[in-house]
Amino acid sequence: MTENYPPPILTVDIVPLTIRDGRLCVLLAERPNEPFAGRLALLGGYVHVDKDRALGDTARRVLRDKAGLDRLYVEQLSTFSGPQRDPRGWSASVAYFSLTPLEAVEPALERSGIVLVDADKPQGLPFDHDAILAAAVSRLRGKGAYSDLPARFLGPSFTLAELHRTYQVVLGERINIDAFRRKVMERGFLEPTGEKRRDEGATRPSELYRLTAQAAVFPRRF
Amino acid sequence: MTENYPPPILTVDIVPLTIRDGRLCVLLAERPNEPFAGRLALLGGYVHVDKDRALGDTARRVLRDKAGLDRLYVEQLSTFSGPQRDPRGWSASVAYFSLTPLEAVEPALERSGIVLVDADKPQGLPFDHDAILAAAVSRLRGKGAYSDLPARFLGPSFTLAELHRTYQVVLGERINIDAFRRKVMERGFLEPTGEKRRDEGATRPSELYRLTAQAAVFPRRF
Structure with missing residues (x-):
């Protein structure tokens, strides 16, 4: 001052x-x-x-x-x-x-x-x-590409296909679904909820995931 | 207020x-x-x-x-x-x-x-x-691991061996020198100065590098 x-x-x-x-x-x-x-x-x-x-x-x-x-x-x-x-x-x-x-x-x-x-x-x-x-x-x-941030755009549980679409919107580019699945599972911020949901137009129900408790807490409360 | x-x-x-x-x-x-x-x-x-x-x-x-x-x-x-x-x-x-x-x-x-x-x-x-x-x-x-930040600890030019030691201090772990060289050169924030310097104890002089002009400007002047 x-x-x-x-x-x-x-x-x-x-x-x-x-x-x-x-x-x-x-x-x-x-x-x-x-x-x-x-x-x-x-x-x-x-x-x-x-x-x-x-x-x-x-x-x-x-x-x-x-x-x-x-x-x-x-x-x-x-x-x-x-x-x-x-x-x-x-x-x-x-x-x-x-x-x-x-x-x-x-x-x-x-x-x-x-x-x-x-x-x-x-x-x-x-x-x-x-x-x-x-x-x-x-x-x-x-x-x-490396964070759990885009998952915040989804509800409390989501399919990997929904998460994949969200990352594509965030990054503004097409992402190979298999590489995406492998990378995202490696990061360790997702866990299966144990429930399944049938996506629109899908023939089989897909597993639902949520952020792990550690990822889901509000971080960085400055 | x-x-x-x-x-x-x-x-x-x-x-x-x-x-x-x-x-x-x-x-x-x-x-x-x-x-x-x-x-x-x-x-x-x-x-x-x-x-x-x-x-x-x-x-x-x-x-x-x-x-x-x-x-x-x-x-x-x-x-x-x-x-x-x-x-x-x-x-x-x-x-x-x-x-x-x-x-x-x-x-x-x-x-x-x-x-x-x-x-x-x-x-x-x-x-x-x-x-x-x-x-x-x-x-x-x-x-x-992904940024040019650790290079700021060095002077205006440095050898890859110096940069490697600096990254090891910053990350607190040993890093394989060949993987380090490959990764750091991929990132594109280094360029050779065209000069060489003999490190202490080294038998041959090593190439000197500096941050590229784009990396070297003061960024993020909030």
């Missing part, structure tokens, strides 16, 4: 990602207040020092209060900062991303001013929200 | 890592002021909104002003937060790590109150600095 200057502004912004019709999508909300009132932007807000035990709590509270979304998987992305990114002054925004099945964001889409748009192209968002969105997509893709 | 509560404190903390005698080490400094005056801690400081164009600038300014270290490779780690981590109040600290050849931190070690200690064990540091240190080491190790 330098004498005679106001302290920097600290906010949290969230990139809620989901998959719709085989496309990676991001949830945006019309800003109710200035700056940029009425414009679509990432969900965000100030830390409430009386309520939030950490910035991850701020992210979860914003998702709950401003979009009715609860219990989402949230992970810290990076902190964006500078004198120009927010017209209110020198600011730092701690960005989070969440990965969610489409069903989980449907309640939010019934609210006025909340929409789902293509995450893969710049949306002309205010602040540096286009850069934050691009960083979230890049983090997801960068980790995708 | 909630009415009637002070805004959260925003600081930057830095984990300067280097290798000495085959051990991963971290640079710590005695705190000149309260809280925890006289205790060894990570280097840190407030954002100067009149000088810093981003939090990465704050990290570089703190390294320069408080330890005489300039032009280090600095990368954002994560932001740590909560009501308890700093006795001054609800705080967020944006943590950075730097990776440096030992020669580059030697000027800092001539200053009083600055020391280099083992980065691999908790040091009983104030705030949550032990957790920040552990997260930096874990990030380095997690990325080490």
